[in-house]
Amino acid sequence: MASATESDLISGRTDSTEAVAGIAVGLAALLFALSLATFFDVVSVTGTLVGVPVVPLVGGLLILLGGAIITFGIGSYLGYVETTPSPTAGLVAAVAAAVPWFVAGVSVGSIMLGSGSAGGVVLGLVTGAVAFAATAFPREDLGSTLPIGALSILAGLVLLSGIIGPEWVWDLGWEQQASLTAGFVVPALTLATSLYVGWAAAKAYGGFGARGRHVGAYALVYVNALSIVAVLVILLAFTVFRGIPGLLTGAEIGLGVGPEVGLFGLSVQLPVSLPFVMNGVALLNDYQGVLPAIVGTFWLVIGAVLFAVPLGIGAAIFLTEYAERGRFTQAVEVATNGLWSTPSIVFGLFGFAFLIPRFGNGKSLLSGMLTLGFMLLPLVLITSREAMLSVPDEYRDASAALGVTKWQTIRSVVLPAALPGVVTGVILGVGRIAGETAPILLTMAGGTFVPGSQTVDVIGGFKFTATPPFVANPELLQATSALPYQLFALITAGVGLGDSVANPNDFRWATALILLVVVLSFYAIGIGARYYFRRKLQYE
Amino acid sequence: MSETTHSERTDTDSTIETTAGETIEQVQESWTDYKFQGEAKLTSEGLDVYYGDDHALKDVTIEIPEKSVTALIGPSGCGKSTFLRSLNRMNDRIRSARVDGSVQFDGKEIYQEGIDLVELRKRVGMVFQSPNPFPKSIHENITYGPRKHGDIETGLLARLLGRDDWDEAEELVEQSLRQAALWDEVADRLDDNALGLSGGQQQRLCIARCLSVDPEVILMDEPASALDPIATSKIEDLIHDLAEDYTVVIVTHNMQQAARISDQTAVFLTGGKLVEYDDTDKIFENPESQRVEDYITGKFG
Ligand SMILES: Nc1ncnc2c1ncn2[C@@H]1O[C@H](COP(=O)(O)OP(=O)(O)OP(=O)(O)O)[C@@H](O)[C@H]1O
Numbered sequence: 156m157a158s159a160t161e162s163d164l165i166s167g168r169t170d171s172t173e174a175v176a177g178i179a180v181g182l183a184a185l186l187f188a189l190s191l192a193t194f195f196d197v198v199s200v201t202g203t204l205v206g207v208p209v210v211p212l213v214g215g216l217l218i219l220l221g222g223a224i225i226t227f228g229i230g231s232y233l234g235y236v237e238t239t240p241s242p243t244a245g246l247v248a249a250v251a252a253a254v255p256w257f258v259a260g261v262s263v264g265s266i267m268l269g270s271g272s273a274g275g276v277v278l279g280l281v282t283g284a285v286a287f288a289a290t291a292f293p294r295e296d297l298g299s300t301l302p303i304g305a306l307s308i309l310a311g312l313v314l315l316s317g318i319i320g321p322e323w324v325w326d327l328g329w330e331q332q333a334s335l336t337a338g339f340v341v342p343a344l345t346l347a348t349s350l351y352v353g354w355a356a357a358k359a360y361g362g363f364g365a366r367g368r369h370v371g372a373y374a375l376v377y378v379n380a381l382s383i384v385a386v387l388v389i390l391l392a393f394t395v396f397r398g399i400p401g402l403l404t405g406a407e408i409g410l411g412v413g414p415e416v417g418l419f420g421l422s423v424q425l426p427v428s429l430p431f432v433m434n435g436v437a438l439l440n441d442y443q444g445v446l447p448a449i450v451g452t453f454w455l456v457i458g459a460v461l462f463a464v465p466l467g468i469g470a471a472i473f474l475t476e477y478a479e480r481g482r483f484t485q486a487v488e489v490a491t492n493g494l495w496s497t498p499s500i501v502f503g504l505f506g507f508a509f510l511i512p513r514f515g516n517g518k519s520l521l522s523g524m525l526t527l528g529f530m531l532l533p534l535v536l537i538t539s540r541e542a543m544l545s546v547p548d549e550y551r552d553a554s555a556a557l558g559v560t561k562w563q564t565i566r567s568v569v570l571p572a573a574l575p576g577v578v579t580g581v582i583l584g585v586g587r588i589a590g591e592t593a594p595i596l597l598t599m600a601g602g603t604f605v606p607g608s609q610t611v612d613v614i615g616g617f618k619f620t621a622t623p624p625f626v627a628n629p630e631l632l633q634a635t636s637a638l639p640y641q642l643f644a645l646i647t648a649g650v651g652l653g654d655s656v657a658n659p660n661d662f663r664w665a666t667a668l669i670l671l672v673v674v675l676s677f678y679a680i681g682i683g684a685r686y687y688f689r690r691k692l693q694y695e
Numbered sequence: 696m697s698e699t700t701h702s703e704r705t706d707t708d709s710t711i712e713t714t715a716g717e718t719i720e721q722v723q724e725s726w727t728d729y730k731f732q733g734e735a736k737l738t739s740e741g742l743d744v745y746y747g748d749d750h751a752l753k754d755v756t757i758e759i760p761e762k763s764v765t766a767l768i769g770p771s772g773c774g775k776s777t778f779l780r781s782l783n784r785m786n787d788r789i790r791s792a793r794v795d796g797s798v799q800f801d802g803k804e805i806y807q808e809g810i811d812l813v814e815l816r817k818r819v820g821m822v823f824q825s826p827n828p829f830p831k832s833i834h835e836n837i838t839y840g841p842r843k844h845g846d847i848e849t850g851l852l853a854r855l856l857g858r859d860d861w862d863e864a865e866e867l868v869e870q871s872l873r874q875a876a877l878w879d880e881v882a883d884r885l886d887d888n889a890l891g892l893s894g895g896q897q898q899r900l901c902i903a904r905c906l907s908v909d910p911e912v913i914l915m916d917e918p919a920s921a922l923d924p925i926a927t928s929k930i931e932d933l934i935h936d937l938a939e940d941y942t943v944v945i946v947t948h949n950m951q952q953a954a955r956i957s958d959q960t961a962v963f964l965t966g967g968k969l970v971e972y973d974d975t976d977k978i979f980e981n982p983e984s985q986r987v988e989d990y991i992t993g994k995f996g
Pocket residue numbers: 746749751770771772773774775776777778789791824
């Protein structure tokens with residue numbers, strides 16, 4: 156009963172009342188998903204869904220939803236549904252209800268009275284105040300359902316009656332060509348309303364009161380997390396679907412169709428042919444590919460990591476374990492943070508002005524590696540330092556008390572304990588530099604379409620000489636390309652594609668997809684490494 | 696060395712009244728003449744420790760004989776741990792700490808320029824108040840010290856050079872763990888992470904780890920505070936056995952324990968002062984100072 160006199164330990168609520176609230180929650184979730192799908196063009200506002208035009212369908216569902224939640228609230232108030240409501244829904248809920256009602260009032264007012272008129276604002280203030288009062292003053296089961304249920308019905312009516320139809324456009328007037336279209340307004344309206352009603356329904360599902368608020372908050376947090384994941388998945392799916400056709404152009408599977416790969420003197424002919432990732436660009440190619448850019452990106456990241464990680468970790472060791480904490484360490488900290496925030500084009504310019512004249516006086520892989528290495532350095536330093544600072548001093552004390560030297564302690568206790576943190580930093584940094592375009596543009600890149608001959612062979616390029624500098628690697632001094640730059644070049648200067656690229660758009664999306672795959676595989680390696688190091692520190 | 700007298704001591708706080716009406720000065724006169732059997736292993740003279748402006752240890756003079764058990768007792772916060780840490784210079788690692796006075800180990804001043812701290816701590820081992828095993832396997836925790844000292848080498852390089860101390864390592868692990876009364880509980884999971892052990896097991900692991908480097912002096916800060924009676928009695932037996940070859944200094948809050956295991960007892964009271972130091976029997980049966988008697992009998996903390 157609404158008057159919660161008996162023990163709350165076991166709720167006497169029946170399955171059917173729970174089911175009503177549960178259906179409302181589910182309906183709200185469905186509408187939420189539907190609005191997201193509409194935003195991302197998966198469902199079109201002009202189209203139909205299960206044979207019904209989308210906009211009226213959504214409107215009808217909203218009315219249904221509002222009706223359900225109001226019914227539940229009144230039922231609870233009259234004692235037909237067993238709940239444990241508080242005396243009031245609270246200030247937060249009241250403000251939360253007042254805001255959309257204010258917006259609704261202003262919108263209705265300005266549609267009826269003309270935009271910009273004071274009447275709209277007045278109407279908005281009135282509706283907002285009423286919603287506030289209707290939420291704050293009655294008992295919680297009414298307060299948290301009536302205003303929001305009514306809002307949902309209002310929104311539903313607007314859509315169902317065709318006031319906002321699929322072809323609806325609202326000219327904003329204050330700027331040329333700026334207008335609100337149904338394609339944006341319908342999903343936005345549905346999204347907001349379904350969130351509100353979902354929240355109220357979740358509270359009702361929990362039977363109001365403290366438990367209801369807990370369930371409501373839980374539902375909101377859950378939806379929040381889910382939508383973040385959804386956005387990520389949609390982004391990925393978007394790229395993957397558009398990239399696949401270009402990637403598979405001319406793909407073949409079968410014995411002896413692939414190119415020959417030499418490994419340790421053995422040469423094997425691959426049974427798969429995927430021209431997009433196995434070819435460069437050449438006049439005589441059947442299909443063009445981006446192999447040089449893939450290899451370029453790969454070596455670029457390896458080079459930058461090899462350069463930055465030892466230096467960064469070394470500096471972090473010095474700063475945390477050896478340097479006295481004071482002015483100097485603070486200055487270094489400020490400098491590294493500043494360096495990390497420095498725009499990448501500035502690093503690029505530095506590489507262009509400083510590195511290029513020193514390494515062969517032309518754009519080269521080596522200059523690109525070093526420039527990106529400089530960019531990576533501050534992040535590696537910051538995260539390594541953070542990780543080392545969080546290693547408990549007890550470990551250092553224990554080691555010192557065993558008569559172990561400081562350096563041995565750092566190497567055998569501090570570094571292993573800090574390694575997962577360090578790896579996290581490197582992962583983040585690699586994510587940034589692998590997709591960097593500007594510095595590469597200035598220090599390393601060749602043309603828009605990279606000939607297969609520009610594929611670097613860093614390992615094979617090493618030559619040992621009897622005279623200084625003893626080691627030489629012309630491959631490192633060659634200009635090459637990297638995926639982000641190639642993508643940039645394709646988009647900005649994509650005209651004049653060779654005949655063999657049938658569909659330039661597919662080619663671009665495939666390049667984007669490959670870039671994504673390369674970056675994600677670096678991530679995967681990093682996360683694997685972190686998992687490995689962390690396992691060693693922990694017990695199951 | 697044990698014959699040293701401390702006539703140069705000056706005690707400025709001689710006005711502090713004890714419950715019996717005697718002054719601190721009088722009390723200290725009585726034990727500064729305390730002579731024990733054998734040689735002094737550790738000697739502190741006029742030792743003061745400050746944490747910033749906080750004067751945590753005041754003018755402590757004491758001689759700790761070798762191959763015996765010395766108990767340090769006193770109320771919480773009176774400076775027992777501080778004193779213990781100043782014996783192997785672990786106080787150096789606390790930034791705000793400052794030490795005045797002298798501590799001699801085997802007659803050599805340890806608070807002097809050029810002392811090799813690594814060597815000192817190798818010979819004066821320590822078990823901390825709160826267990827602090829490394830986040831490594833139990834096995835690695837024990838072999839850590841000897842490995843770093845080069846006493847045990849099992850790595851690939853060592854094997855290539857024809858040296859493989861695998862058997863020694865196994866033996867050392869078992870022996871240390873047995874001494875610390877932990878072997879039976881962990882024998883079948885030596886490769887598990889030490890952080891997965893219970894608090895009391897971790898404490899015993901730390902004792903085993905300390906024993907593994909074979910120090911001459913073992914400083915123990917409440918080694919049995921988290922242990923059940925059975926493990927406690929095993930640790931007490933261990934301490935008793937250790938005293939045949941090692942010098943043991945142990946902090947404890949347990950009077951019975953101090954009475955059972957120690958040869959001599961030093962009582963610190965609030966304010967960081969060493970109030971009485973004598974044979975354990977004497978301290979517990981007939982202390983000079985009324986304040987010490989009150990503390991021991993539980994009338995005063
Ligand atoms: N690292 C430190 N920094 C500042 N002050 C400290 C530090 N360690 C100890 N002190 C202070 O020195 C005094 C003595 O502390 P100590 O740890 O030696 O006491 P204790 O006798 O070991 O106490 P307990 O029996 O509780 O372990 C205390 O007043 C304490 O506040």
